Amino acid sequence: MNNNAHTKTKIKIVDLQKAFDDHWVTRGVNLEIPAGQMTVIIGRSGEGKSVLLKQVIGLITPTSGQIIIDGIDITTLNEKEREESFKKFGYVFQFAALLDSLNVFENIGITLIENGASHEEIVPIVKEKLSLVQLSEDTLDKYPSELSGGMRKRVGLARTLVTNPEIILYDEPTTGLDPITSRVIHELMASMQKQFNMTSVIISHDVETFKYADKVALLHEGKILYFCDAKTIWESDNPYIYQFIRGLTQGPITNEIPYYKNKQ
Amino acid sequence: MLFSYIHLLGSFVIQICTTIGKFTLFFIAALRTCITTKLKISKTFAQMNRIGVESLNIIILTGLFTGMVLALQTYIGFQRVGGEQLIGAIVALGVIRELGPVLTGLMVTGRAGSAITAEIGTMIITEQIDALRTLRINVFQYLVVPRIIASTFILPFLTLFSMVFGIIGGYIVCVHVLELSPEDYENSIRNYVEIEDIRGGLIKAAFFGLILSAVGTYKGIYTHGGARGVGIATTQSVVAGSILILIANYFLTKVLEHL
Secondary structure, three states: OOOOOOOOEEEEEEEEEEEEOOEEEEEEEEEEEEOOOEEEEEOOOOOOHHHHHHHHHOOOOOOEEEEEEOOEEHHHOOHHHHHHHHHHEEEEOOOOOOOOOOOHHHHHOHHHHHOOOOHHHHHHHHHHHHHHOOOOHHHHHOOHHHOOHHHHHHHHHHHHHOOOOOEEEEEOOOOOOOHHHHHHHHHHHHHHHHHHOOEEEEEEOOHHHHHOOOEEEEEEOOEEEEEEEHHHHHHOOOHHHHHHHHOOOOOOOOOOOOOOOOOO | OHHHHHHHHHHHHHHHHHHHHHHHHHHHHHHHHHHHOOOOHHHHHHHHHHHOHHHHHHHHHHHHHHHHHHHHHHHHHHOOOOOHHHHHHHHHHHHHHHHHHHHHHHHHHHHHHHHHHHHHHHHHHOOHHHHHHHOOOOHHHHHHHHHHHHHHHHHHHHHHHHHHHHHHHHHHHHHHHOOOOHHHHHHHHHHHOOHHHHHHHHHHHHHHHHHHHHHHHHHHHOOOOHHHHHHHHHHHHHHHHHHHHHHHHHHHHHHHHOO
16 A cells, blocks of 8 residues: 555544455455545455445444554454544445435434534534535425435535544545536535545545545455556556546456355 | 255254344343433334334224224124123224234334335445444434334324223224124123233333334344345345234233233
8 A cells, every 4th residue: 555654644544344244345345544634545446445444433243353543443342442433434425325305404413413402502513514515504494305416416415424433434425416407516626625624534436536535445245456646647657547537348347246245 | 965955054054043133132232222322312212103104004903893893793703602792892902902913013113114124224325324323323212122112102092092002992993893782892892901001011011112223223234235235135124024923922921911
């Protein structure tokens, strides 16, 4: 891993492996994610990028390996200690995963509501986060089914920001969006990154994300094959990176769709 | 050939044991959450409304017609031996001790148990439950416990309606269809029905509420496989809930008999 010696490592993943029944999805991932930067993990659909991210946040338990966050291996912690460590994280889901029985206000403020905060305490926080994601207050009474894909993702981001995370994980934030909305989301992620100096990890297929990222990692066949500065990625002669970012059918990455069983 | 049968039997036994084990762990987790965390009162009342109040019309109809048919069937049998004056007691004991709680349990399983599974199952496949976990919201406290508490407490009330309307149904048939004496109907109920019968019926109902909600939430939480998975989980929830209620009914009757 080509890690910058001057940058502190926020998340260190060591020989991480995950099998579902007898099928190995993560086959020994080693990756050092620098603090306060935006790292993009790219890879083909079905390569297990979401599985990797969900292991980092604790939604999926790894079969073996280490996930070291701020020097602490979270895989060795008990449930309560791990819960404490996950307070550092925010997770933005691919399809936002908003609670469809709650309106936008309740979705964004859900952590405050559930922790017993009063309505007067919640309102300014929700409005502040809503303005951060550039949504108007008219949306507060709307339900997720009344929002567009891009708006849902922004509400999902606002909901995550309420918890003031140090690390924010984005699961394919621009998938299924038009180019203009994709750009809005990219700029929003970059803006959050700068404003709050968060460590961002994005999994994506979208090559546009490189413009905003600091580091790029390629996940292929359950391993990180390449890790480099996002600025130099287009000059890379690594055959995997070269093929992937240009979308070439010829190269070391075969056309075969990887098998992946989404089950824990 | 023999080996494949043994293999099949072994797989079946392992599957049953796994399911029982998973359900037991799920139930213990729900119980632990119930004891160690604060109950979400507003969510519990909202569930009482959905499981109880919104089921009231079907429970009243079920109770009414069960009482009516019970009176009719009892009359057909009892007129042969001249026991028409006991119809009131038979109808009342039938709906209070047995049919009221069981039919309420089964009807609510079909209506609300399935809805619980479908709702939680959909939340699972659309990652809403994962979202709650990443926001460090206790899923058991937020979703499971309010439903179980609501169902356990509301089922006896629903059953009470079923019992009352069952007796009214029996009265309507006896007095207005079969033209029997209303005094005989009322007196036989007064003479033969005891408060312990009602208490037993309501205790049964509370257990049925516990069973249908525990099964409903369990099946919802373990849903996988998209829309088809939600359909399968919902069907399994209704089937398993109904069967467990019928099995529990026998054992509860046995236990309550000695109390």
